[in-house]
Amino acid sequence: METNATTETINQVMEEAWNAFHIYRNQSLKQRADLMRQIAIEIENLGDLLLQTAMAETNLPEARLRVERTRTIFQLTSYAAHCESGQWLDARIDTGDANRVPAKPDIRKMLVPLGPVVVFGASNFPFAYSTAGGDTACALAAGCPVIVKAHPAHPKTSALVASAIINAVASQGLPKGVFAHVHGASSAVGEALIKHPHTKAVGFTGSFAGGKQLFDWGNQRKEPIPVFAEMGSVNPVFLLPEKLKLSSIEIAQQLAASITLSVGQFCTNPGIMIGIKGEALDIFLNELSELIKKTIPAPMLHEGIHKNYLEKRAKALSGTLVSIKAVADIEAGSNEGIPTIATCSAKTFLENPLLQEEVFGPYSLLVCCDNADEMTMIANNLSGQLTATVMATENDVTLHSTLIEQVKNICGRFIFNGVPTGVEVCLSMQHGGPFPASTDSRFTSVGADGIRRFARPIAFQNWPDTLLPDELKQSNPLNIWRTVNNEPGRS
Amino acid sequence: METNATTETINQVMEEAWNAFHIYRNQSLKQRADLMRQIAIEIENLGDLLLQTAMAETNLPEARLRVERTRTIFQLTSYAAHCESGQWLDARIDTGDANRVPAKPDIRKMLVPLGPVVVFGASNFPFAYSTAGGDTACALAAGCPVIVKAHPAHPKTSALVASAIINAVASQGLPKGVFAHVHGASSAVGEALIKHPHTKAVGFTGSFAGGKQLFDWGNQRKEPIPVFAEMGSVNPVFLLPEKLKLSSIEIAQQLAASITLSVGQFCTNPGIMIGIKGEALDIFLNELSELIKKTIPAPMLHEGIHKNYLEKRAKALSGTLVSIKAVADIEAGSNEGIPTIATCSAKTFLENPLLQEEVFGPYSLLVCCDNADEMTMIANNLSGQLTATVMATENDVTLHSTLIEQVKNICGRFIFNGVPTGVEVCLSMQHGGPFPASTDSRFTSVGADGIRRFARPIAFQNWPDTLLPDELKQSNPLNIWRTVNNEPGRS
Numbered sequence: 002m003e004t005n006a007t008t009e010t011i012n013q014v015m016e017e018a019w020n021a022f023h024i025y026r027n028q029s030l031k032q033r034a035d036l037m038r039q040i041a042i043e044i045e046n047l048g049d050l051l052l053q054t055a056m057a058e059t060n061l062p063e064a065r066l067r068v069e070r071t072r073t074i075f076q077l078t079s080y081a082a083h084c085e086s087g088q089w090l091d092a093r094i095d096t097g098d099a100n101r102v103p104a105k106p107d108i109r110k111m112l113v114p115l116g117p118v119v120v121f122g123a124s125n126f127p128f129a130y131s132t133a134g135g136d137t138a139c140a141l142a143a144g145c146p147v148i149v150k151a152h153p154a155h156p157k158t159s160a161l162v163a164s165a166i167i168n169a170v171a172s173q174g175l176p177k178g179v180f181a182h183v184h185g186a187s188s189a190v191g192e193a194l195i196k197h198p199h200t201k202a203v204g205f206t207g208s209f210a211g212g213k214q215l216f217d218w219g220n221q222r223k224e225p226i227p228v229f230a231e232m233g234s235v236n237p238v239f240l241l242p243e244k245l246k247l248s249s250i251e252i253a254q255q256l257a258a259s260i261t262l263s264v265g266q267f268c269t270n271p272g273i274m275i276g277i278k279g280e281a282l283d284i285f286l287n288e289l290s291e292l293i294k295k296t297i298p299a300p301m302l303h304e305g306i307h308k309n310y311l312e313k314r315a316k317a318l319s320g321t322l323v324s325i326k327a328v329a330d331i332e333a334g335s336n337e338g339i340p341t342i343a344t345c346s347a348k349t350f351l352e353n354p355l356l357q358e359e360v361f362g363p364y365s366l367l368v369c370c371d372n373a374d375e376m377t378m379i380a381n382n383l384s385g386q387l388t389a390t391v392m393a394t395e396n397d398v399t400l401h402s403t404l405i406e407q408v409k410n411i412c413g414r415f416i417f418n419g420v421p422t423g424v425e426v427c428l429s430m431q432h433g434g435p436f437p438a439s440t441d442s443r444f445t446s447v448g449a450d451g452i453r454r455f456a457r458p459i460a461f462q463n464w465p466d467t468l469l470p471d472e473l474k475q476s477n478p479l480n481i482w483r484t485v486n487n488e489p490g491r492s
Numbered sequence: 493m494e495t496n497a498t499t500e501t502i503n504q505v506m507e508e509a510w511n512a513f514h515i516y517r518n519q520s521l522k523q524r525a526d527l528m529r530q531i532a533i534e535i536e537n538l539g540d541l542l543l544q545t546a547m548a549e550t551n552l553p554e555a556r557l558r559v560e561r562t563r564t565i566f567q568l569t570s571y572a573a574h575c576e577s578g579q580w581l582d583a584r585i586d587t588g589d590a591n592r593v594p595a596k597p598d599i600r601k602m603l604v605p606l607g608p609v610v611v612f613g614a615s616n617f618p619f620a621y622s623t624a625g626g627d628t629a630c631a632l633a634a635g636c637p638v639i640v641k642a643h644p645a646h647p648k649t650s651a652l653v654a655s656a657i658i659n660a661v662a663s664q665g666l667p668k669g670v671f672a673h674v675h676g677a678s679s680a681v682g683e684a685l686i687k688h689p690h691t692k693a694v695g696f697t698g699s700f701a702g703g704k705q706l707f708d709w710g711n712q713r714k715e716p717i718p719v720f721a722e723m724g725s726v727n728p729v730f731l732l733p734e735k736l737k738l739s740s741i742e743i744a745q746q747l748a749a750s751i752t753l754s755v756g757q758f759c760t761n762p763g764i765m766i767g768i769k770g771e772a773l774d775i776f777l778n779e780l781s782e783l784i785k786k787t788i789p790a791p792m793l794h795e796g797i798h799k800n801y802l803e804k805r806a807k808a809l810s811g812t813l814v815s816i817k818a819v820a821d822i823e824a825g826s827n828e829g830i831p832t833i834a835t836c837s838a839k840t841f842l843e844n845p846l847l848q849e850e851v852f853g854p855y856s857l858l859v860c861c862d863n864a865d866e867m868t869m870i871a872n873n874l875s876g877q878l879t880a881t882v883m884a885t886e887n888d889v890t891l892h893s894t895l896i897e898q899v900k901n902i903c904g905r906f907i908f909n910g911v912p913t914g915v916e917v918c919l920s921m922q923h924g925g926p927f928p929a930s931t932d933s934r935f936t937s938v939g940a941d942g943i944r945r946f947a948r949p950i951a952f953q954n955w956p957d958t959l960l961p962d963e964l965k966q967s968n969p970l971n972i973w974r975t976v977n978n979e980p981g982r983s
Contacts, residue, residue, distance in 0.1 A: 023901075083978070086978070088980065095916070095919060108916060109920055115933070220708075224875070224928070225927060225931065227932065227934065385715075395958065409950065413948075414952075415951070416953040417954045419953060419954050423594065423597075425596065428978055430599060431949045431950060431951035435715075436715045436717075437715070440716065441718065442606070443718065443944070443949070445949060454934075457904075457926070458934070458941070459900065459905070459906060460905040460906070460920055460921055461908070462910060463907065464906070464908040468886060468908070487919055489579065
C-alpha cells in the first residue's frame with residue numbers, strides 16, 4: 002500500500018511546480034513537443050514490465066493493454082505535433098493605425114499556460130487516461146507543469162509511468178518540478194492538491210461523484226480554478242423504425258459487442274437503448290439477448306468497481322416494472338461483471354430518474370416505446386451525454402427531425418449507425434458533453450483541442466516587434482497559422 | 493421605479509426562451525448576422541431620444557454617449573460579420589478510412605449554442621456593455637436566445653434599447669422568445685434567472701461582489717452553468733527607470749488623463765502605479781499631482797457608485813502610511829468624484845491587501861519602491877488583472893525580464909507605453925484576466941472571440957454528407973475556414 006502524500010510533501014511539490022512553471026512556460030513549442038516525444042520513448046522503453054504491472058493491477062488483458070499503450074504514445078506524439086504547429090494558440094493580430102482618431106493600437110493575442118495542473122487519472126485506462134494520459138499530454142503542451150495523483154487502483158503502474166516522465170524531464174534538462182507524482186488513496190490528498198494556491202487547473206476522468214466533488218472544491222477556493230471533469234454517461238442509442246426493420250440483427254450484434262467490450266468499463270458504454278415496440282424490436286431484442294447470454298463473464302478492474310457495478314445494477318433492476326431480459330449463461334465468478342440486458346416501458350423510464358444513472362459495467366437497458374412521440378419525450382428528458390447514437394436510415398432522420406434535433410442538443414458526440422465505444426484520437430473529436438457528462442461542455446478531454454483547457458489568451462498592445470514572442474512577430478518566424486486583420490493564413 | 497419581475501414572469505420568459513432556442517439555434521449564420529445588423533439599425537432609429545434618456549439616467553455627457561452608441565453598433569455589425577465568416581465555429585474535419593483496422597470513422601466538429609443566456613449589463617456602459625452590448629451580441633451570434641436583466645441605474649435606457657431588439661426580432665420573423673427584457677432592482681430577480689433550469693450561461697460586467705455572487709449561484713445549481721463575469725481590476729502600471737527618466741512629464745500627462753477619463757469609471761482605470769524612488773519619480777509625481785489638482789470634478793454615474801467611491805477611497809486612505817498627494821483644487825459637489833492621487837511605500841503596499849482593491853472612480857495610488865526588486869515583489873503579490881502596463885524602453889524590458897514575465901503572468905492584456913483605458917473592439921482583444929479580474933481567464937468579453945463563451949463543440953461521427961450541417965459538408969458550401977485532416981484552409 003502506497004503512503005498518502007503528507008501536507009508537507011504536497012506543499013513542497015506545489016512549490017516546485019510553481020517555480021518550474023516560470024521556466025517551463027517560456028519553453029518554445031518545439032521544446033515542449035520534444036519533451037512529449039521523449040516521454041513516449043521512455044514509456045516504450047519500460048517494455049513488458051509496464052504491461053505486466055498493469056495486468057496485475059487492473060485485470061485488463063495484455064492485448065488490450067498493448068493497444069492502450071500504443072494509443073497513449075500516439076496521444077503524446079500527435080498532441081506534440083499539434084503543439085508544435087501552433088494552431089491551438091489562436092494567434093490573432095490586428096495591426097495598428099496611427100492615422101485613425103483616436104489612434105488604433107497594434108494588438109496581438111495568443112494563448113499562454115494557466116499554471117500547474119493537477120491530473121486525476123481514470124481506473125479504466127491505466128495508460129491513456131492516467132499518469133501520461135490525455136490530460137497530462139495536453140497540460141504539458143499548453144506549457145503547464147503537471148502533478149499527477151496516482152489512481153489508487155493501479156499505483157505501481159502509475160509510478161512506473163511517472164518514472165518515465167521524470168526521466169524525460171531530466172533528459173530534456175528541465176527542472177524536476179515540471180512533473181510530480183503523488184499517491185493518495187485518501188480523498189484528503191486530492192482536496193489538498195486542488196485547494197493549493199499554486200494549482201491553476203484540474204483534469205479528471207472518472208465517476209460523477211468524484212468529478213463533482215473536485216469541481217466543487219475548485220469553485221470554492223478563494224481563487225476559483227477550472228476543473229475539467231469527464232464524468233461518464235449512459236450514451237443513449239436511438240433505434241429508428243425503418244433502420245431497425247432493415248438491420249435488427251446487425252444492430253443487435255454491434256450493440257452486444259459494444260455493451261460487453263472490456264466488461265462494459267468504458268464511459269462511452271451504450272447504457273440505454275430506445276426503440277419502438279413491434280416485430281423489429283422483438284427480433285433485435287431476441288438476438289441481443291442470445292448474444293449476451295453467450296458472453297463469458299470476465300473480471301472487472303478492481304473490487305471497488307465490481308462492488309459498485311453490483312450495487313448500481315441491483316438498484317436499477319429494483320425499479321418497478323424493470324425486468325431482466327438476459328444475463329450471461331455462465332455464472333459470474335468473484336469480481337466478474339455479469340453481462341445483463343434489462344427492459345422497461347417509456348412510461349417507467351420517464352417516471353424513474355434513477356434509470357438514467359450510469360451502471361458502470363456490461364449492463365444496458367432497452368426502453369420500449371409505444372410510438373415515436375415517446376422516443377422524443379425520452380430524448381427531452383435525458384440529461385447531458387458524452388455521446389448519443391442514432392441507428393437510422395436517411396429517411397428516418399427526415400421523418401424524425403424533432404427527435405434528432407433534441408438528441409443533438411444533449412450530446413458532445415453524435416454517432417450515425419455506429420457504436421459509441423471507440424473514441425478516435427483526432428482533432429475533430431469531442432469528448433465532453435453537457436453536464437453531467439462533463440463539468441464544462443465547451444472543452445474536450447480527447448483530441449489536441451484539449452490543450453485549450455489549460456491555456457488562456459493574452460493580448461499584447463503596442464509592443465515593439467523585437468520584444469514580442471516569436472509566435473506574434475510580424476515576420477511569423479515559426480510559420481504558424483494566424484488570423485491577421487480577420488483573415489486566417491500563414492503570411 | 494420599475495417593478496421587479498415576478499417568479500411567474502421569469503418562468504414564462506424562460507419557457508419562451510427555451511422554445512425559441514430550438515428554432516433560433518438552427519438559423520443560419522447569415523440569419524443570425526441579419527438579426528444583429530437589424531438590431532444595429534433599430535438602435536440608430538431610436539435617435540436622440542436614446543441619448544437624452546441615457547444622459548438623464550447616467551450623468552454621462554452626450555459626446556461620450558454618442559461615441560458609445562457608435563461602438564455598440566460597431567460591436568453588433570462586426571460580430572455579425574465574424575459570425576457569418578464561420579471562423580469562430582472551429583470547424584474540424586477528420587476524414588474516415590475504411591481500410592484501417594479498426595476502420596477509422598469520419599468525424600466533423602463545430603460549435604453549437606449552449607442555450608438561453610442571461611445578461612447582466614454594466615452601469616458604466618449603458619449601451620456597449622448593457623442591453624444590446626457585447627454579451628448580447630456574442631450570445632445572439634452563437635445562436636442563443638438572450639434574457640437581459642436591466643441595470644437598475646438606467647432602466648429606461650435599457651427598455652428603449654430592448655424595444656429596438658424586440659422590433660428587430662419581430663421584423664426578422666423570429667419567435668419573440670429570442671430576446672426578453674426584465675427589470676429587477678432586487679437581487680432575487682437575478683438569482684431566479686440564474687437558477688432557472690432553462691438558463692444555460694450568464695454574462696456579467698460589474699463589481700467583484702456582484703460577479704462573484706452570480707458565479708457562485710451558477711455553480712451551485714444542480715446543473716452548473718458557465719458564468720462569465722468581468723469584475724474589474726486595478727490595472728497596475730509599472731514605471732521602469734530608464735523610460736521614466738526619459739519621459740516623466742509625458743507619462744504623467746498620459747496617466748492623469750487616463751485616471752480621470754469619464755470620472756475614472758472604467759474597469760480598465762489605472763488604479764495602481766509602481767515606480768522606483770528618485771528624481772524621475774519625483775518629477776513624474778509632481779506633474780501628475782498638478783494635473784490632478786486642475787481636474788474639474790464631475791458627477792458620477794449614480795448615487796450608489798458615488799457612495800461606493802467615497803467609501804472605498806476613505807478605506808484605502810485610512811491605511812497606515814498611505815498619504816494623499818493630490819486632490820482636485822475645486823471642491824467636489826454632491827455626487828461628484830474627487831480626483832485623487834495617493835502614495836505609499838512598497839512595504840506598506842505589500843503589508844496591506846486592502847490597497848489592492850479597486851477604488852472605482854478617479855483615484856490612483858503610486859507605490860514608491862526602494863529598488864527594482866521591490867517592484868518585482870509587488871508584481872508577484874498582485875492578483876489577476878484585466879490589464880497591466882509597462883512604461884519602458886526596450887533596454888528596461890531586457891534588464892527587468894523577471895519583472896516583465898511576472899506581470900505578463902497576471903494579466904489578460906499587456907500594454908507597452910500606453911494607458912489601459914480604451915478597449916479596442918477587434919478579434920485580437922482580450923478583455924478578461926486571471927481571477928479576480930474575471931471568473932474564467934480563458935474567455936474574453938470584448939471582441940468576436942467572446943462568442944465562444946456561449947457555444948460548445950459537437951462532433952458528428954459517420955453522418956452522411958446530406959444530413960450534415962452546411963458548415964461541415966464535404967463541398968464546404970459556406971466557404972468557411974475549416975481544419976481538414978489537421979490542415980487549415982477553405983478547401
